[in-house]
Structure formats: structure tokens, C-alpha cells
Amino acid sequence: MEFGTAEYQERIRKTKAKMTEKGIEVLLITDPANMNYLSGYDAWSFYVHQMLVIIDDEDQPLWIGRAQDANGAKLTTWLFHENIFPYPDDYVQSTTKHPMDYVAEILEQIGQEKRSIGVEMENYYFTAKCYERLQKGLPNSTFKDASLLVNWVRLIKSDKEIKMMKRAAKIAELSMMKGIELIDVGIRECDVAAEIFHTQIKGTNEFGGDYPAIVPLLPSGERTSTPHLTWTDDTYETGDIVTLELAGCYKRYHSPLARTVSIGKPAEKVQTLSDIVVEGLNNCLSMIKPGIACEEIEETFRKTIAKIGATKESRLGYAMGLNYPPDWGEHTASIRKGDKTILQPNMTFHLIPGIWLDQYGFEASESIVITENGCETLASLPRELFIKDGFVKIIS
Amino acid sequence: MEFGTAEYQERIRKTKAKMTEKGIEVLLITDPANMNYLSGYDAWSFYVHQMLVIIDDEDQPLWIGRAQDANGAKLTTWLFHENIFPYPDDYVQSTTKHPMDYVAEILEQIGQEKRSIGVEMENYYFTAKCYERLQKGLPNSTFKDASLLVNWVRLIKSDKEIKMMKRAAKIAELSMMKGIELIDVGIRECDVAAEIFHTQIKGTNEFGGDYPAIVPLLPSGERTSTPHLTWTDDTYETGDIVTLELAGCYKRYHSPLARTVSIGKPAEKVQTLSDIVVEGLNNCLSMIKPGIACEEIEETFRKTIAKIGATKESRLGYAMGLNYPPDWGEHTASIRKGDKTILQPNMTFHLIPGIWLDQYGFEASESIVITENGCETLASLPRELFIKDGFVKIIS
Structure with a gap:
């Protein structure tokens, strides 16, 4: 217990x-x-x-x-x-x-x-x-x-629950870093997924990990046009984009996180999409505080990405925390147009402004807790498109 | 596809x-x-x-x-x-x-x-x-x-499906061996689970693994009195029994497997339970063939364990194969009293004669395919209580 x-x-x-x-x-x-x-x-x-x-x-x-x-x-x-x-x-x-x-x-x-x-x-x-x-x-x-x-x-967590979600966030950080580190030309998707799982379950020396309610999602290439595909045993190629969504889990409490990796220099359109999504996400993180409604966050994001003519039809985030498969979302408040839920301290959300186009997609997300005056991300990891050099490694 | x-x-x-x-x-x-x-x-x-x-x-x-x-x-x-x-x-x-x-x-x-x-x-x-x-x-x-x-x-698989389940079985074998190898005094349960996940998802050099519909279940000590508890971050102690149920999964096709490990010499009652359950399982594997009913398998098991006065109230097995969380079972034929389903070639079952008593339990299972003349186990691993020496290792 x-x-x-x-x-x-x-x-x-x-x-x-x-x-x-x-x-x-x-x-x-x-x-x-x-x-x-x-x-x-x-x-x-x-x-x-x-x-x-x-x-x-x-x-x-x-x-x-x-x-x-x-x-x-x-x-x-x-x-x-x-x-x-x-x-x-x-x-x-x-x-x-x-x-x-x-x-x-x-x-x-x-x-x-x-x-x-x-x-x-x-x-x-x-x-x-x-x-x-x-x-x-x-x-x-x-x-x-x-x-x-x-x-x-x-919806509103106790301080003890927030502490558990911060442990989950530590595991999410480690798992994401492991994935970003390993994704490269010639590596099999399943081998990256295996190392991510290992990190998720091992946790840290202080505390072990629990199984997240959703497995790591890491489509690559054309498969990034949709968010929910899992891995294959194919190898990555130069030019692939990989979207990575995963969670750390500690005693059934989750902290999800998404990032995107480009193997080799990204096409300009991908970098442009990445920049505006990250800007939108940062703008949201700056304005989130108790007293505003969920839909106001979506509006901030929508207005930011409109600058380059981009749109996002799907919701921007949702309440999350304790959960079991098949979903870590709580199915209550959503960050989208029409959701009037008023933010209060110790609510926790996964803010995931993913955009999936017909040939590629981009994701960067944060799990956040509403604080007395604003919000805090549970994990700490740069918000950017991670770029691998994309050169074929010669094994000596 | x-x-x-x-x-x-x-x-x-x-x-x-x-x-x-x-x-x-x-x-x-x-x-x-x-x-x-x-x-x-x-x-x-x-x-x-x-x-x-x-x-x-x-x-x-x-x-x-x-x-x-x-x-x-x-x-x-x-x-x-x-x-x-x-x-x-x-x-x-x-x-x-x-x-x-x-x-x-x-x-x-x-x-x-x-x-x-x-x-x-x-x-x-x-x-x-x-x-x-x-x-x-x-x-x-x-x-x-x-x-x-x-x-x-x-219920009846194509030959191609059976081939995929044999790949899943190879992964199950490797994952089970990894778990048995690692379980020992002073090791954290989550670290064993992490290595099992790693093996399940990495698969082999020829083919990668997919996520099983159920996470590895590996209760230890008193927690073996029930089959569906997951791991903790506690360490194993001398005298612990660990029941391990997991599956290999290849492109959504499963092959589950269960074994039990004793850390240190098992109590006589545990060894006796193990011996009779394995004998019962072996007797079932010898008599299974096309044309018999599911309930006849259960009868064979029941009569075997009755020799030492043991009983099993829960079903002995079920059809399985392609699946998604939360279950790899197909929810059709069950190996239990009253199930009149007649076995036919290329049906596949998980035969899991686990027994859970109030203080401890024992599991040993096989995934099988019905052949023209009998049945074949999908994986190949000794059916026995695996015993670790239980000595505290001195790290030099």
C-alpha cells in the first residue's frame, strides 16, 4: 500500500x-x-x-x-x-x-x-x-x-502523488535520453525499444520503475505521419525522422514525455515545424497558471502556430497520473477548444502538441503540474529537434 | 502487413x-x-x-x-x-x-x-x-x-501463424532463461524484470520482439500465493520462491511460458508440489492429440495431482495466439471441466497448471500446438523447479 x-x-x-x-x-x-x-x-x-x-x-x-x-x-x-x-x-x-x-x-x-x-x-x-x-x-x-x-x-493530486510523479518523470527523462542516444543509422528499432523498456523498468538505484500504461511509441520515416505505431525490426536510415513518446511510471503514477529525432540534417520544413511547435509549447508553459481554463492553453498554442499557417485538429493535452493499460490519460479535462475546466494547483497534465502530416510528424511534449503561481514541468530535458549526424558508422 | x-x-x-x-x-x-x-x-x-x-x-x-x-x-x-x-x-x-x-x-x-x-x-x-x-x-x-x-x-492457426508463434516461443525461452539466471539473493525484482523486458523486445539477431499483451508477472515470497502481482523494487532473499510467467511475442503472436525458481533449497512441501505438478503437466503432454476434448486434459491433470491429495480449482489452460493488452488468451476454448471443445491440428493452447496456496505457489507451463498425432511444445526448456544456491554473494 x-x-x-x-x-x-x-x-x-x-x-x-x-x-x-x-x-x-x-x-x-x-x-x-x-x-x-x-x-x-x-x-x-x-x-x-x-x-x-x-x-x-x-x-x-x-x-x-x-x-x-x-x-x-x-x-x-x-x-x-x-x-x-x-x-x-x-x-x-x-x-x-x-x-x-x-x-x-x-x-x-x-x-x-x-x-x-x-x-x-x-x-x-x-x-x-x-x-x-x-x-x-x-x-x-x-x-x-x-x-x-x-x-x-x-484530478487534483496530493503532494505525495506529485512526489511519485516526479520519480516517474526522472525515469521518463532517463528513458528518453537513452532512446535519443541510441537512435542512429543501421540500428534496429526493436533494439532501441528494448533499451528504453530496460530503463523504464530498472528505474534508478534509489527506486525501481513500474510498467507504463502504454508501451513506447517510436514510429520512424513515413510512419511518423501517425502517432500510435510501435516499433519494427527494421533499421534506421539516414534521413529518418523518429517521434518518440513514452512515460516513466512509478508505482502506477505516470509522467509521459515526447521528443523527435532527425537522423541526419532535417529537411527545412521539418525544422520549421519543430521550431514553431516548440515555440508554441514554450508559450503555453509561460501562460499556464491556476484560474485559467484549459481551452485558453489551446488558444495560445493555436495562435502561435498560425504564424506559419500550421493548424492542429487534435487536442493539445489531457489530465493524467495514476493508471493502467491501455491509457495513462484520465479521460477528464482535455486541453482543447470548449474545455472550460479551471486549472488548480496540483492538477497534472500531459501537454503534447504533436502534429502529424501526411509524410512526417513532429512531437515534443511535457508533463506538468500546476503550481500556486504557474506550472512546473515534471521532467527536465531540452525542448528541441534532436539531430544525429546520420553518417554511416564504420565498425572497426 | x-x-x-x-x-x-x-x-x-x-x-x-x-x-x-x-x-x-x-x-x-x-x-x-x-x-x-x-x-x-x-x-x-x-x-x-x-x-x-x-x-x-x-x-x-x-x-x-x-x-x-x-x-x-x-x-x-x-x-x-x-x-x-x-x-x-x-x-x-x-x-x-x-x-x-x-x-x-x-x-x-x-x-x-x-x-x-x-x-x-x-x-x-x-x-x-x-x-x-x-x-x-x-x-x-x-x-x-x-x-x-x-x-x-x-482458434485454428495457419502454418504461417504457427511459424510466428514459434518465433515468439524462441523469445519466451530466452526471456525465461534470463529471468532464471538473474533471480538471486540481493537482486532487485525490478532489475530482473528490466532484463526480461529487454530480452522480450530485442528478440534475436534474426527477428525482433513485439510487446506481449501482459507484462512479466514475477511475484516472490508470500506474493506467490496469487498469480497476477507484478514486481517491486525489493531485493530477493534466501528462501524466496519466485513464480515467473511471461510470453515472447512476435508481430502480435504470443507464446507464454511459466517456471518457478527457489532461492536456496526449497522446503520439502514446495519440492513435492513441484514434482507432482510437473508430472501432471507431462502426463497431459503425453495424452494430448486431435479428437479428444479439452476437459479430458484437465481430468488427466486432476487424477495425477490427486495422488498427493492436491487439487486445482482454476482452469488448466486456454487457447491463445494473436493478441493485444490486457490478455493474450483468446477467450474461447478453456482446458477445464465441462469444456467439450474437440482438439484439432493447429490449435494452440497455454497449458498452465499453476497452484496457489495461502503461503506460496508453484507454476510450470507450456504453450503447445496440436499436431496430426499429438502435440508439440512451442518452446523448449526443462520442466522443473529451478534452484539457486541462495548463498549471499560477496562482491569482491
């Missing part, structure tokens, strides 16, 4: 306040990051159904999950063991039984079957089938959409 | 045959493994909504996804570019718009709005909200549950 029981209880208190606002009496948490946030639960068991149940008038949540994972819940959470409810293995990926049938039975047994139940409708780990089976199993319950309810509680 | 267009078309043909059987005219594929299987699409973009649409009387699927990922679809699939439908970025994680609204509009535009539509109800990437929005957007459609429809097509 990474936080004291008092911090978990405070999170539960904030969650219950939001439940009350929305008229939710029983909240079913299936997002693994939300489960971890409220209970400490940490395991790669989210590929089977599991949940945390928050009941408005109960002090502790219930954990419901697969029998073989129950010892994991005992080892990683602050819950009393009698609050851990394991379901038998024949519920796993069965064509006849579904774990939500078990959940419905438990809720009925503990007298919660006629209440107003909140479910995370828009979460990877709450499938359409989950909802169908729960509704069938609990015909006297009222269901409400509780998507992102806990995610919004997560 | 890893396979020729002919292989993708054959997969589409088989999928359409199953659609006809189930009365489905339009199939919406949201499982990233199924998307890859039918189109070649490969990117870490599944954290936003995306899908492949298979229409019974159209030759090619449609790809619908986020605008910035459309170039990725052009680069990695066999689809004509006019079949790629990008949705604007303001649909991403929005509180007002949902990508399924866009999907509904597209289906209406192309005259598919009054048809029988299959959806993957039990898939991580088809949330309860997705289904709600699709039903709202397509009030004249009939929806059918098409969960696992394509997964069942994937």
Missing part, C-alpha cells in the same frame, strides 16, 4: 460526496486505476472482471474478483479480509456464467438490491455484456451512469 | 460464414486482435474507440477510427483508402459526443441502418456506453451478440 489508510479514507469521502450529488447509493468501480486509487489494489488481473463496491453507508469498500486474485487483494489493499469476495473460477470467460451474476447475488445477499447503483458505463473493463447481466440480475435496482466520477476526484 | 491479401480474404470468408449462421448482416469488430486478424491493423490506438465493419455483401471491411490514426490504417492494412473513415478529434473522450454516434451516422449514410448488426458485447473495447449510444443512433437496427465470433475463427 503506497498511501496511509487516512489518504484512502479521504478519497472515499470525496467519492461519497460526489455519489450523494448524483443520487448514487452504491457505486461499482471497474476502472483499475479507480480501484487502486480507493483501495490500493494492484495486480494485472483486470483482464478478468473485478470491481470495488462503494456503499454510501459503509466505511469500507468491498472487493469482488477472481478467487486466485483474492490473496492479491489481501496483500495490496487496506480492506478487512471479510470485505474480499472471491468468485469461483468457472465464472471466468464462460459461455454460461458471468461474473456480474455473482456480483448481483452478493449485492442481493447484503441487501443492496433495491438501491440506486452507479456503474462506469464508459470504461474498458465494464463491457456491454456486464451491464446487460447486471440489469438482469438486479431488476429492482436503478442504474445511473457514474463514468469518470472517481476520475474527477483524481 | 504480415500475411498476403489471400489469407486475410480467407479469414473474412470464414467470418462471413459464421455471420450467416447467426443471422448477422453487419458485424462491428472492436476487439483489436480481431481487427488485426481481419485487416492487419496494428497500432496502440485501441485506447480510443475504433472498429472494423464487416458487411455481408461487401468485399472489404471498413475501418473507422480517430483521425490521427487513419494514416496508421493506411500503412498497416490491406484496405482501400476509401474504406478508411476517420472521425474528428472532438469525439475523443468527450462528455457530449461519442464515437459510436459517428459510427451510426456512417452506417446510415451507406444504407446499413436497418440491418441485423452483430456487436462484441463481451469485449474490453466495447463499453456499456458504446452499446447504449449505438442503439440510440440506430433505432431501426436489430442488434445481436457477436462476442467471440471472430475469436472462434482464430
Whole structure:
């Protein structure tokens, strides 16, 4: 458990306040990051159904999950063991039984079957089938959409969480430097990715790394026209652009970072794009402070890059922190037109002004924490297009 | 694209045959493994909504996804570019718009709005909200549950797929050997995990590795009482048991493998458990052949371990191959009581007879392919409890 029981209880208190606002009496948490946030639960068991149940008038949540994972819940959470409810293995990926049938039975047994139940409708780990089976199993319950309810509680971090994200940022810095150092003519993409992974997981001598919610993304050449391709076992060639997006992760807290490498002198258009994106990013970092709205950041960036006629259709950033695959983003505030979320101290964002054109792309990003007077980047690494000489190395 | 267009078309043909059987005219594929299987699409973009649409009387699927990922679809699939439908970025994680609204509009535009539509109800990437929005957007459609429809097509691999899984197995072997070599007194768990990741991604000099759908799982000590805990930055101690489950992955095809290490002479009860589990695994490998049912394998294992009074409640294995996070299992056939699936050549399973008791656990597994006359393990590594001497090393 990474936080004291008092911090978990405070999170539960904030969650219950939001439940009350929305008229939710029983909240079913299936997002693994939300489960971890409220209970400490940490395991790669989210590929089977599991949940945390928050009941408005109960002090502790219930954990419901697969029998073989129950010892994991005992080892990683602050819950009393009698609050851990394991379901038998024949519920796993069965064509006849579904774990939500078990959940419905438990809720009925503990007298919660006629209440107003909140479910995370828009979460990877709450499938359409989950909802169908729960509704069938609990015909006297009222269901409400509780998507992102806990995610919004997560938006403002505690000082302890910020400290953990700074450790993650240290790992991100080291991993990015390793990638930039290794990318060169004749090197295989997978070998660069392997060294990045190694750095991410090893961490530092003081603290080890955890697995980021997204693998390193490092498309090269024409593949930089899109941000989410992973590596191949091809070798880099002179003239390649490589966009590198990765995160450091410390005890499930993330700090993402993106940079771009040019192997050999970049084409003028690439350097121009790089310069204006970095200028835009710097302008944003200068103006970010508590009290402004997310959309104002986007406006600053948009106006900067308009100077050379560039545009960016996709959002400029998003809240992030604690997470599990497949995403380190929190799915709450986005830095884009129309997002009126007001910045407050200890909110954390990944500001990623990537631009992907049809033949190439450019990315440079920072993870930031909102401070009392402005913002601070979590990592510290030059913001520029990194240029390798691009000469073929002769191995002596 | 890893396979020729002919292989993708054959997969589409088989999928359409199953659609006809189930009365489905339009199939919406949201499982990233199924998307890859039918189109070649490969990117870490599944954290936003995306899908492949298979229409019974159209030759090619449609790809619908986020605008910035459309170039990725052009680069990695066999689809004509006019079949790629990008949705604007303001649909991403929005509180007002949902990508399924866009999907509904597209289906209406192309005259598919009054048809029988299959959806993957039990898939991580088809949330309860997705289904709600699709039903709202397509009030004249009939929806059918098409969960696992394509997964069942994937059950029998082509020879080319088996070759790829053998490459994955080579990587699994190397990664496992690296882990076993490094686990020792005073070494941090994260440093072992880092080297395993490095080996998984580097692959061999001939071919690089891809990211497995699950990170290496390597609980130690009391944490071996449950299988899905990841590493810490603590150091190993004499007397620790470490269970190691990992996969090699080659171009999204997996070959998982599990082994157990004892640091120092194991307690007699651990050695006894190890011996009987390995005997059970060996007995299963000897009897597996085409024509028998999955449940017969479980029976063989159960009878073997009953000799020492041991039992195993969880399933013994499952079909696996092509996949994306969070799971490498195919969610179709399971090796357990009641599963009547009949083995056929070129089916592939992960046979993992792990046993987790309250204080410790033991795992030894094999990935296998069913052959004409029996089965073959994909990797080749001794099946035993690996014992390190457990002496504290003096660094000179």
C-alpha cells in the first residue's frame, strides 16, 4: 500500500460526496486505476472482471474478483479480509456464467438490491455484456451512469502523488535520453525499444520503475505521419525522422514525455515545424497558471502556430497520473477548444502538441503540474529537434 | 502487413460464414486482435474507440477510427483508402459526443441502418456506453451478440501463424532463461524484470520482439500465493520462491511460458508440489492429440495431482495466439471441466497448471500446438523447479 489508510479514507469521502450529488447509493468501480486509487489494489488481473463496491453507508469498500486474485487483494489493499469476495473460477470467460451474476447475488445477499447503483458505463473493463447481466440480475435496482466520477476526484493530486510523479518523470527523462542516444543509422528499432523498456523498468538505484500504461511509441520515416505505431525490426536510415513518446511510471503514477529525432540534417520544413511547435509549447508553459481554463492553453498554442499557417485538429493535452493499460490519460479535462475546466494547483497534465502530416510528424511534449503561481514541468530535458549526424558508422 | 491479401480474404470468408449462421448482416469488430486478424491493423490506438465493419455483401471491411490514426490504417492494412473513415478529434473522450454516434451516422449514410448488426458485447473495447449510444443512433437496427465470433475463427492457426508463434516461443525461452539466471539473493525484482523486458523486445539477431499483451508477472515470497502481482523494487532473499510467467511475442503472436525458481533449497512441501505438478503437466503432454476434448486434459491433470491429495480449482489452460493488452488468451476454448471443445491440428493452447496456496505457489507451463498425432511444445526448456544456491554473494 503506497498511501496511509487516512489518504484512502479521504478519497472515499470525496467519492461519497460526489455519489450523494448524483443520487448514487452504491457505486461499482471497474476502472483499475479507480480501484487502486480507493483501495490500493494492484495486480494485472483486470483482464478478468473485478470491481470495488462503494456503499454510501459503509466505511469500507468491498472487493469482488477472481478467487486466485483474492490473496492479491489481501496483500495490496487496506480492506478487512471479510470485505474480499472471491468468485469461483468457472465464472471466468464462460459461455454460461458471468461474473456480474455473482456480483448481483452478493449485492442481493447484503441487501443492496433495491438501491440506486452507479456503474462506469464508459470504461474498458465494464463491457456491454456486464451491464446487460447486471440489469438482469438486479431488476429492482436503478442504474445511473457514474463514468469518470472517481476520475474527477483524481484530478487534483496530493503532494505525495506529485512526489511519485516526479520519480516517474526522472525515469521518463532517463528513458528518453537513452532512446535519443541510441537512435542512429543501421540500428534496429526493436533494439532501441528494448533499451528504453530496460530503463523504464530498472528505474534508478534509489527506486525501481513500474510498467507504463502504454508501451513506447517510436514510429520512424513515413510512419511518423501517425502517432500510435510501435516499433519494427527494421533499421534506421539516414534521413529518418523518429517521434518518440513514452512515460516513466512509478508505482502506477505516470509522467509521459515526447521528443523527435532527425537522423541526419532535417529537411527545412521539418525544422520549421519543430521550431514553431516548440515555440508554441514554450508559450503555453509561460501562460499556464491556476484560474485559467484549459481551452485558453489551446488558444495560445493555436495562435502561435498560425504564424506559419500550421493548424492542429487534435487536442493539445489531457489530465493524467495514476493508471493502467491501455491509457495513462484520465479521460477528464482535455486541453482543447470548449474545455472550460479551471486549472488548480496540483492538477497534472500531459501537454503534447504533436502534429502529424501526411509524410512526417513532429512531437515534443511535457508533463506538468500546476503550481500556486504557474506550472512546473515534471521532467527536465531540452525542448528541441534532436539531430544525429546520420553518417554511416564504420565498425572497426 | 504480415500475411498476403489471400489469407486475410480467407479469414473474412470464414467470418462471413459464421455471420450467416447467426443471422448477422453487419458485424462491428472492436476487439483489436480481431481487427488485426481481419485487416492487419496494428497500432496502440485501441485506447480510443475504433472498429472494423464487416458487411455481408461487401468485399472489404471498413475501418473507422480517430483521425490521427487513419494514416496508421493506411500503412498497416490491406484496405482501400476509401474504406478508411476517420472521425474528428472532438469525439475523443468527450462528455457530449461519442464515437459510436459517428459510427451510426456512417452506417446510415451507406444504407446499413436497418440491418441485423452483430456487436462484441463481451469485449474490453466495447463499453456499456458504446452499446447504449449505438442503439440510440440506430433505432431501426436489430442488434445481436457477436462476442467471440471472430475469436472462434482464430482458434485454428495457419502454418504461417504457427511459424510466428514459434518465433515468439524462441523469445519466451530466452526471456525465461534470463529471468532464471538473474533471480538471486540481493537482486532487485525490478532489475530482473528490466532484463526480461529487454530480452522480450530485442528478440534475436534474426527477428525482433513485439510487446506481449501482459507484462512479466514475477511475484516472490508470500506474493506467490496469487498469480497476477507484478514486481517491486525489493531485493530477493534466501528462501524466496519466485513464480515467473511471461510470453515472447512476435508481430502480435504470443507464446507464454511459466517456471518457478527457489532461492536456496526449497522446503520439502514446495519440492513435492513441484514434482507432482510437473508430472501432471507431462502426463497431459503425453495424452494430448486431435479428437479428444479439452476437459479430458484437465481430468488427466486432476487424477495425477490427486495422488498427493492436491487439487486445482482454476482452469488448466486456454487457447491463445494473436493478441493485444490486457490478455493474450483468446477467450474461447478453456482446458477445464465441462469444456467439450474437440482438439484439432493447429490449435494452440497455454497449458498452465499453476497452484496457489495461502503461503506460496508453484507454476510450470507450456504453450503447445496440436499436431496430426499429438502435440508439440512451442518452446523448449526443462520442466522443473529451478534452484539457486541462495548463498549471499560477496562482491569482491
